[in-house]
Amino acid sequence: MIEDDSSASAALCASESGSSSELHQDDDWNGEGDTLHEECGVFGIVGADDAAALTALGLHALQHRGQEAAGIATYDGEHFHLERRFGLVGDNFSNSDVLERLPGNVSIGHNRYSTAGGAGLRNVQPLFAELEGGGIAVAHNGQFTNAMTLRRSLIKRGAIFQSTSDSEVVLQLIAKSRESDIIDRFIDAIRQMEGGYALVALTRKKLIGARDPLGIRPLVLGDLNGSPVFASETCALDMIGAKFVREVKNGEVIVCTKEDGIRSFHPFAERPARLDIFEYIYFSRPDSFIAGRSVYEVRKSLGAELAKECPLDVDVVVPVPDSGVPAALGYAQEIGIPFELGIVRNHYVGRTFIEPTQQIRALGVRLKHSANRSQVEGKRIVLVDDSLVRGTTSSKIVQMMRDAGAKEVHMLLASPPITHSDFYGIDTPDRKKLLAAQMNLESMRKYIGADSLGFVSIDGVYRACGFDRRNPDAPQFTDHCFTGDYPTDLVDFEGEENHRAPGLLKD
Structure with a gap:
């Protein structure tokens, strides 16, 4: 095993025989929120027949980015149309009656993961407003880190807000702009915003796509038989048979526009791009390409890096599905150990369908994951997951493997320890509830009950992405959850980098 090292770039591994001082542990934690929740997905197309149906298909491909609600807006040449629903895309937009209420050859759509307290229909996107120059619909993925500050200023100036989403701040800024052209008003609005975002907007004549100055959130441009398409990921282009044009x-x-084609504007000073590294580690679909890299290949490479940094003498590699x-496949291939599906995931479980008594809560993890006893009993296994x-x-899950008869249970993570909260659209817990922010490596190992615990190093992540x-x-990615290196001003969270501050909803 590699020795524990305090430097940010070193691999972290601890075994049962290791020794470290015990850090604070919150005994009141529960399983709720024990994951990095999806961000959101956006899609847009102009100049295509059945634009709403194509948008629904694109959103279906982006369903992994948000499952709580979805919405589609269209324009038919005379009127805007808007449908926003709770639940999955397939449950709401496969019905021909719904799609018939969304006529037009231009459309935008949004998948949403809502944060706590924000699951109201008024917050489901796209958001629409009727302005002096005509209507506009807006949808975005990410978070504006100065939205609360701007919101307070706008309210003082007489603005009336109908939602608690920071997306509405963009609409208000467009409405208040003194520019005459809608594009100039749009640019005037986003110039006032801080944070990470991918944004699509729909006017009477135009489809607009925009990305934050650092490119923290992804957005791609595609083409479907001459119709421009925007999507959060390339997998959505594949879904409708569109050709990838560029990031x-x-x-x-x-x-x-269908008539004038594509025009590009660069309203911000040029800066090096810093995509959120979690797009590769967790958020994007494996069959997507982000910044020219296959997400699947990067994840396999993360497993290979783990094998180099944390080699283990075990019988079988088991992925946490x-x-x-x-990553587990990459680890197994690099180290030459069999890869087996020692855990089977139930894909048909959403929220608990039984009244969540304490007894049912205790079984919660078994509703989603079951041990495949034939592949783990009597064996030394290593579990590989994306993050902790x-x-x-x-x-x-460790205890489940022991109950299934595993002789040893080791755990490796294909990301460094998560020590800081996110402020750019990922729903992370307060820092005081992040395990790696409160415990050292040996304490974390004891907490999860594994025989050993290891994380890939921050440099290992960069190597998996093709860097030395x-x-x-000048970091090549945004990696603040591991390093605390926030790439933008956290205006609404001044002095609160150590805590997940409440604010407007992230989308």
């Missing part, structure tokens, strides 16, 4: 550049605003599968958040689910190492002076 929307960081800080770029692209305006599309589904996000741990590519609170640790409660990991501890239950992380550049400390």
Whole structure:
């Protein structure tokens, strides 16, 4: 095993024989929120027949980015149409009656994961407003880190808000802008915003796509038989048979019309792109390409890096499904140990369908994961997962493997320890509830009950993405959850970097 090292770039591994000082442990933690929740997904298309149906298909491909609600807006040449529903895309937008209420050859759509307290229909996107120059619908993925500050200022100036979503701040800023052209008003609005976002907007004549100045949130441009398409990921282009054209550049605003084609604007000073590294580790679908890299191949490479940094003498490699599968495969291939599905996931479980008594809560992890006893009994196994958040689910899975007869249970993570909260659209717990922010490596190992615990190093993540190492002076990605290096001003969270501050909803 590799020795524990305090440097940010070192691999972290601890075994049962190791020794470290015990850090604070919150005994009141439960399994709720013991994961990095999805962000959101956006999609847009102009100049296509059945634009709403194509948008529904695109959102279906992006369903992994948000499952709580979905919405589609269209324009038919005379009127805007808007349908917003709770639940999955397939449950709401496969009905021909719904799609018939969304006529037009231009459309935008949004999948949503809502944060606590924000699951109201008024917050489901796209949001629409009727302005002096005509209507506009807006949807975005990410979070504006100065939205609360701007919201308070707008309210003082007489603005009336109908939602608690930070997306509405964009609409209000467009409405208040003194520019005459809608594109200039749009650019005037986003110039006032801080944070990470991918944004699509729909006017009477235009489809607009925009990406934050650092490119923290992903957005791609595609083409479907001459119709421009925007999507959070390339998998949505594949779904409708569209051709990938290019990534929307960081800080770029692209305006599309069927008649005039594509126009590109660059309203921000040029800066190096810093995509959120979690798009590779967890969020994006494995068959997507992000910044020219296959997400699947990066995840396999993360497993290979784990094998180099934390080699183990075990009998079988077991992925924690589904996000741990590519990394586990990479680990097994690199180290030459059999890969087996020692855990079977039930894909048909959402919220608990039985009244959540304490007894049912205790069984919660078994509703989603079951041990495949034939592959773990009597064996030394290593579990491979993408990340460790609170640790409660990991501890239950470790115990499940022991109950299934595993002789040894080791755990490896295809990301470094998560020590800081996110402020750019990922729903992370308060820092005080992040296991790695409160415990050292040996304490974490004891908490989850594994025989050993290891994390890939931060440099290992960068190597998996094709770099020699992380550049400390100019990081190639946004990796603040591991390093605390926040790439933008956290205006609404001044002095609160150590805590997950309440605010407007992230989308």
